Amino acid sequence: MNHPEIVRYIEKAQQAQMTEGEIRDALFRAGWVPGDIIEAFQSVKGSFASDLPAPRHNTMISAYGVKKYFGDVKALEGIDLEVPMGSVLALLGPNGAGKTTLVKIMTTLLSPTEGSVHIGGYDVAREGSKVREIIGLAGQHAAIDEYLTGRENLQLIGRLCHLEEDRVKRKSEELLQRFDLLDAADRSAKTYSGGMRKRLDLAASLMSNPQVVFLDEPTTGLDPRSRNELWSIVKELVATGVTILLTTQYLEEADHLADQIAVIDHGRLIAKGTSRELKSMIGGEILDFHVTRHEMIHRAGEAIGNLGTEKPRIDEASGHVTLPVKQGSQALIEAVRRLDMAHVPLEDIILRRPTLDEVFLKLTGHPAENEHA
Numbered sequence: 467m468n469h470p471e472i473v474r475y476i477e478k479a480q481q482a483q484m485t486e487g488e489i490r491d492a493l494f495r496a497g498w499v500p501g502d503i504i505e506a507f508q509s510v511k512g513s514f515a516s517d518l519p520a521p522r523h524n525t526m527i528s529a530y531g532v533k534k535y536f537g538d539v540k541a542l543e544g545i546d547l548e549v550p551m552g553s554v555l556a557l558l559g560p561n562g563a564g565k566t567t568l569v570k571i572m573t574t575l576l577s578p579t580e581g582s583v584h585i586g587g588y589d590v591a592r593e594g595s596k597v598r599e600i601i602g603l604a605g606q607h608a609a610i611d612e613y614l615t616g617r618e619n620l621q622l623i624g625r626l627c628h629l630e631e632d633r634v635k636r637k638s639e640e641l642l643q644r645f646d647l648l649d650a651a652d653r654s655a656k657t658y659s660g661g662m663r664k665r666l667d668l669a670a671s672l673m674s675n676p677q678v679v680f681l682d683e684p685t686t687g688l689d690p691r692s693r694n695e696l697w698s699i700v701k702e703l704v705a706t707g708v709t710i711l712l713t714t715q716y717l718e719e720a721d722h723l724a725d726q727i728a729v730i731d732h733g734r735l736i737a738k739g740t741s742r743e744l745k746s747m748i749g750g751e752i753l754d755f756h757v758t759r760h761e762m763i764h765r766a767g768e769a770i771g772n773l774g775t776e777k778p779r780i781d782e783a784s785g786h787v788t789l790p791v792k793q794g795s796q797a798l799i800e801a802v803r804r805l806d807m808a809h810v811p812l813e814d815i816i817l818r819r820p821t822l823d824e825v826f827l828k829l830t831g832h833p834a835e836n837e838h839a
């Protein structure tokens with residue numbers, strides 16, 4: 467969509483001898499999205515506007531054409547993303563997809579081979595220190611000092627962020643309390659469980675009150691209870707207006723937390739959308755059952771052959787059949803009826819959400835785990 471007010475601003479700024487980079491920055495900072503800015507540049511004509519135009523919406527994170535090569539390894543092959551202020555974007559992908567590489571570029575720890583990233587309007591390449599002032603990062607592997615206590619870890623981070631001493635104290639107590647770490651605050655971090663480490667790491671990333679928080683696989687390796695605790699902390703953060711980009715290997719996690727999901731594989735975005743949109747790509751739900759007698763599996767496959775949005779997937783060795791279906795409960799009833807008519811006894815039958823692997827299979831034509839050792 468073209469926005470005449472940006473076009474007018476660009477024309478006026480050019481008259482005032484501003485460089486293209488300066489104009490882009492001013493527009494970014496005013497909250498315009500890069501796509502609109504690029505389009506406006508392309509259609510600059512001769513008229514004038516007086517003031518910086520008001521934004522339609524605020525974009526906190528934007529990435530354009532981001533590539534990262536490590537020698538021959540093409541970790542990222544052109545990533546475009548925009549994350550509106552106060553929302554959560556989940557970057558969903560298997561091991562080796564490029565998630566950590568992108569997070570590192572966005573948090574100024576790596577520079578891209580090509581492309582640009584802006585955080586809160588600041589360019590990560592040219593304004594790294596500004597970017598670091600407004601972000602928090604909880605990396606894939608918790609960056610805590612094992613030999614310090616939980617409290618000391620937080621205070622250390624606060625001092626590294628140049629917070630005033632009383633603020634360091636106040637903020638670390640607040641976070642210890644909020645993350646349920648007060649009881650363990652005086653123990654060295656090496657005695658912490660995996661869940662406690664992840665909480666401490668996340669707490670550390672919040673010491674400086676960041677506007678944008680990056681969480682790289684925040685729940686990988688956590689038990690369900692710790693995972694749920696982390697999820698509620700993320701939701702609380704978003705409720706206070708913080709913008710979050712998190713990476714995950716789990717569709718369920720993206721589903722639960724994210725406003726938008728970007729699916730990444732082999733360094734490319736292969737799909738973007740809400741969880742509803744992504745799931746509808748693979749036909750809603752999955753009918754999943756085991757036959758009691760494995761030799762009957764093909765008869766079962768034939769009986770339900772045309773019930774789904776695709777052909778059933780049959781695993782003879784385990785007697786396992788899966789079938790993507792649209793109208794879940796109706797399909798379930800119909801499947802049970804047909805299998806009964808065909809005299810195929812069932813071990814179990816359920817209707818479930820698609821897994822990440824199934825989303826992958828649909829989007830890429832290959833199962834995720836075969837491609838990534």
Ligand SMILES: Nc1ncnc2c1ncn2[C@@H]1O[C@H](COP(=O)(O)OP(=O)(O)O)[C@@H](O)[C@H]1O
Nearest residue numbers: 536539541559560561562563564565566567568
């Ligand atoms: N420093 C590096 N040197 C060489 N290859 C790397 C480096 N970092 C990551 N890679 C490669 O880039 C790809 C993406 O890695 P990564 O971003 O860590 O994926 P993810 O976080 O999704 O598991 C992988 O093939 C990985 O081996």
Ligand SMILES: [Mg+2]
Nearest residue numbers: 565566567606
């Ligand atoms: Mg990673």
